[in-house]
Amino acid sequence: MNKLKIRHRLAKDKLMLWSICLLAALTAVPLLAILGEVLLRGYDQLSWSFFTEPTPTAYKVTKAIEAGEPIPGGIANGIVGTMIMLGMAVMVAVPLGILCGAFLAENGKNRFAQFVSYLTDLLQGTPSVIIGIITYIWVVVPMKGYSAIAGSVALCIMMLPLIIRSTEETLKILPASLKEAGLALGGNNARVMMKVQLPAAFGGIFTGVLLAVSRVIGETAPLMFTALGCSFVRFAVDKPISAVPLLIWEFFNDPNLQELIWGASLFLLLFVLTLNLLSKYLAKKWNQ
Amino acid sequence: MESVKPILEFKNTCVSYTKQTMAVKYVSAAIERNTITAIMGPSGCGKSTLLRAVNLMHNLYPNIRVDGEILLNGENILAMEPIDVRRRVGMVFQRPAPFPTMSIYDNVLSGFVLNGIKLSKAEKDATVERCLRSVALWDEVKDVLNKKGTFLSGGQQQRLCIARALAMKPDVLLMDEPTSALDPIATKHIEELLLELQKGVTILIVTHNMGQARRISSKSMFMYLGELVEYGDTETMFTNPIDERTKSYLTGKMG
Ligand SMILES: Nc1ncnc2c1ncn2[C@@H]1O[C@H](COP(=O)(O)OP(=O)(O)O)[C@@H](O)[C@H]1O
Ligand SMILES: [Mg+2]
Numbered sequence: 001m002n003k004l005k006i007r008h009r010l011a012k013d014k015l016m017l018w019s020i021c022l023l024a025a026l027t028a029v030p031l032l033a034i035l036g037e038v039l040l041r042g043y044d045q046l047s048w049s050f051f052t053e054p055t056p057t058a059y060k061v062t063k064a065i066e067a068g069e070p071i072p073g074g075i076a077n078g079i080v081g082t083m084i085m086l087g088m089a090v091m092v093a094v095p096l097g098i099l100c101g102a103f104l105a106e107n108g109k110n111r112f113a114q115f116v117s118y119l120t121d122l123l124q125g126t127p128s129v130i131i132g133i134i135t136y137i138w139v140v141v142p143m144k145g146y147s148a149i150a151g152s153v154a155l156c157i158m159m160l161p162l163i164i165r166s167t168e169e170t171l172k173i174l175p176a177s178l179k180e181a182g183l184a185l186g187g188n189n190a191r192v193m194m195k196v197q198l199p200a201a202f203g204g205i206f207t208g209v210l211l212a213v214s215r216v217i218g219e220t221a222p223l224m225f226t227a228l229g230c231s232f233v234r235f236a237v238d239k240p241i242s243a244v245p246l247l248i249w250e251f252f253n254d255p256n257l258q259e260l261i262w263g264a265s266l267f268l269l270l271f272v273l274t275l276n277l278l279s280k281y282l283a284k285k286w287n288q
Numbered sequence: 289m290e291s292v293k294p295i296l297e298f299k300n301t302c303v304s305y306t307k308q309t310m311a312v313k314y315v316s317a318a319i320e321r322n323t324i325t326a327i328m329g330p331s332g333c334g335k336s337t338l339l340r341a342v343n344l345m346h347n348l349y350p351n352i353r354v355d356g357e358i359l360l361n362g363e364n365i366l367a368m369e370p371i372d373v374r375r376r377v378g379m380v381f382q383r384p385a386p387f388p389t390m391s392i393y394d395n396v397l398s399g400f401v402l403n404g405i406k407l408s409k410a411e412k413d414a415t416v417e418r419c420l421r422s423v424a425l426w427d428e429v430k431d432v433l434n435k436k437g438t439f440l441s442g443g444q445q446q447r448l449c450i451a452r453a454l455a456m457k458p459d460v461l462l463m464d465e466p467t468s469a470l471d472p473i474a475t476k477h478i479e480e481l482l483l484e485l486q487k488g489v490t491i492l493i494v495t496h497n498m499g500q501a502r503r504i505s506s507k508s509m510f511m512y513l514g515e516l517v518e519y520g521d522t523e524t525m526f527t528n529p530i531d532e533r534t535k536s537y538l539t540g541k542m543g
Binding site for chain 1: 348
């Protein structure tokens with residue numbers, strides 16, 4: 001009778017395991033389906049000129065269609081715009097986020113810190129379209145025009161909470177002995193943070209930054225209110241500028257350009273995947 | 289001999305982690321300059337707590353209360369700026385903890401960096417060599433100074449931590465069971481080192497190891513349940529302890 005019970009329990013165990021595996025497989029299906037679809041449709045659009053040429057003009061497109069040739073042009077303007085805005089956003093968000101995260105990690109129980117921590121959560125949960133419209137009011141209106149600067153402000157605001165949190169969490173799991181050893185040598189809090197704690201937390205913070213970048217690189221809504229878009233490669237930061245996700249939206253709205261959607265999507269997807277894998281790999285490496 | 293002014297003096301020092309209980313109760317003792325004083329006692333009796341009061345480590349945690357006085361050269365530490373105290377009172381922890389992101393070279397100099405003191409390249413080189421020689425580590429690491437400190441063996445790491453503390457030329461060196469994580473050979477090296485170092489610095493060392501206390505210290509404290517039960521010459525304490533509790537601890541009848 002006892003044996004029977006055990007066998008019964010083992011069977012239940014097995015059933016459990018199988019159903020968990022099945023569910024896990026089910027969640028993987030949409031992911032793989034997305035990847036497969038984008039890959040299949042976008043694969044033959046990827047060519048060298050796709051990355052080096054800007055969006056084709058309407059004239060060129062019509063000519064190509066008349067001649068029965070494939071649509072010329074590419075997404076160079078979007079790639080350049082995305083890189084410029086990301087670069088500016090990272091330059092501001094990283095130091096600011098680290099500073100804020102360090103403050104939260106050190107003063108967690110303080111009232112003001114709890115308030116800031118709450119704001120961080122709030123910011124993280126704010127829909128990106130709202131961040132876009134706010135940035136429009138704050139930056140585009142005073143500057144009297146759409147610009148790369150405005151776009152990078154929106155991206156920066158979106159990255160901040162992620163960097164703050166990853167900095168805070170990484171600092172919190174460092175052994176207390178590290179900080180104590182620094183302070184025991186006579187260092188003040190700021191120097192111990194700069195010279196001992198932050199360097200030791202570098203891996204986690206860097207991973208957080210990568211994840212923040214991969215999180216905002218595909219943002220479209222906030223850029224519609226701020227960067228607007230631009231059909232040629234441009235390096236000016238005070239003028240409207242393009243971005244890869246903006247291009248996907250534009251291609252979708254232009255019946256003549258729909259062929260280009262999938263190449264751009266594939267590029268974006270691969271970029272994000274690479275960043276994610278890289279951050280996972282680095283996190284693993286640094287945790288050893 | 290008695291006329292020598294103590295370098296460090298506890299006067300009714302109390303430490304409490306919570307409102308209800310005291311982890312260190314009314315400890316009074318005067319520590320002589322350039323001696324090694326061992327703090328012994330069963331686990332949880334407040335040895336680390338007492339030691340950490342001296343370099344104001346308890347200040348980091350707002351709930352911990354330290355009362356009474358601790359005098360360093362006659363000046364009450366508890367009323368001083370923590371940074372000033374910690375420059376004059378070095379500490380070596382139980383687990384060797386070189387800064388993991390710094391090279392051996394930078395670890396030795398970390399005290400200067402953390403205090404915002406700029407040194408010339410020549411001064412740096414000289415300090416690194418002097419400090420590593422004083423902990424008998426120079427010959428072993430002089431060719432790998434740019435490697436991370438964490439590549440060294442446990443005993444080497446602990447000597448590096450001692451060098452790092454000595455670089456700041458402290459008056460007092462606090463050591464909390466510095467050899468408990470080390471093997472017997474590394475332990476022996478550190479003990480020999482401490483006997484050498486006491487010529488230049490006053491050492492207060494917490495140890496679980498009675499043999500160690502006897503080998504290196506001239507004075508010993510025995511603590512029990514937060515109280516300083518007995519304090520005196522190490523040899524006297526081992527051969528002729530006054531208090532029953534000391535006797536039963538030293539004879540191994542107590543944890
Ligand atoms: N951070 C802390 N919070 C609360 N109680 C503590 C803390 N650290 C130590 N104690 C308590 O204080 C007493 C003395 O601890 P400690 O000084 O670490 O002992 P020892 O070093 O002699 O083993 C113990 O009862 C311990 O439980
Ligand atoms: Mg202890």
